[in-house]
Amino acid sequence: MAKTLHDRRFPNETKAYRSARDALLESEIALRRQIEAVAAQRRALPEGGELREDYLFEEGEPPRKVRLSELFGDRDTLVVYSFMYGPEMEKACPMCTAMLDGLNGNMPHVAQRGTLVVIAKSPIARIREYARTRGWGNFRLVSSAGTTYNRDYFGENPQGQQIPCLNVFVRRGGKIRHWYATEMLFGQPDAGQNNRHVDLIWPLWNLLDLTPEGRGENWYPKIDYGAGA
Numbered sequence: 560m561a562k563t564l565h566d567r568r569f570p571n572e573t574k575a576y577r578s579a580r581d582a583l584l585e586s587e588i589a590l591r592r593q594i595e596a597v598a599a600q601r602r603a604l605p606e607g608g609e610l611r612e613d614y615l616f617e618e619g620e621p622p623r624k625v626r627l628s629e630l631f632g633d634r635d636t637l638v639v640y641s642f643m644y645g646p647e648m649e650k651a652c653p654m655c656t657a658m659l660d661g662l663n664g665n666m667p668h669v670a671q672r673g674t675l676v677v678i679a680k681s682p683i684a685r686i687r688e689y690a691r692t693r694g695w696g697n698f699r700l701v702s703s704a705g706t707t708y709n710r711d712y713f714g715e716n717p718q719g720q721q722i723p724c725l726n727v728f729v730r731r732g733g734k735i736r737h738w739y740a741t742e743m744l745f746g747q748p749d750a751g752q753n754n755r756h757v758d759l760i761w762p763l764w765n766l767l768d769l770t771p772e773g774r775g776e777n778w779y780p781k782i783d784y785g786a787g788a
Contacts, residue, residue: 564585604739606729606736609735609736610735610736613626613627613628614707616701616706616708617701627728630676631674635730636729637674638674638676639675639712640677641721641726644685645681646680646681646685646704650782651782651784657761658757660695661761662675662760663697664697674699675698679700679701679703680721682702692785712740722744723756724741741757763780
């Protein structure tokens with residue numbers, strides 16, 4: 560092990576533990592460097608395609624119309640998460656719910672750098688009621704009902720089933736362009752893994768990865784939908 564790592568030792572740790580932990584630390588440092596390199600590669604993407612249309616969504620109570628271009632506010636970056644809660648779904652997606660539960664508290668900090676909006680295809684009143692049961696007081700919630708946004712930007716498959724895609728749009732030179740999507744969702748997963756396309760913004764999995772039990776083979780969050788959902 561390189562002498563520059565650190566000299567901390569925990570009470571009663573063995574030589575075998577320290578040797579294994581030092582090897583793991585080197586791997587963790589390599590992983591951090593790779594994450595930084597991938598983030599730099601992502602930031603260096605060329606401009607994507609111009610927005611297909613300035614979609615007319617619905618938000619608020621009472622409902623009001625809002626165009627995608629208006630969702631940017633005073634920022635030039637717009638992050639849009641397609642939440643799996645279509646009008647034909649009896650219940651909202653539990654995985655989306657668990658991820659958004661964790662992200663809701665970070666919204667005041669996100670807003671200092673960009674704009675994040677949660678879009679679902681259910682009527683806006685239904686989306687807002689579900690958000691109320693989850694305590695999502697920080698999200699800007701938008702209904703894409705009556706638009707082709709979900710289909711155009713892969714938040715829905717040709718059969719109308721909802722897909723949890725995250726898209727990023729940028730506003731530059733008076734034009735709105737698509738910049739990034741979580742495309743790992745669409746590829747073939749590695750053996751024994753799922754595509755984990757939004758892991759980097761989902762604290763739950765990152766925390767569990769630090770424990771000896773890990774994520775578990777087939778464990779998924781359980782959601783108490785409550786009487787209101």
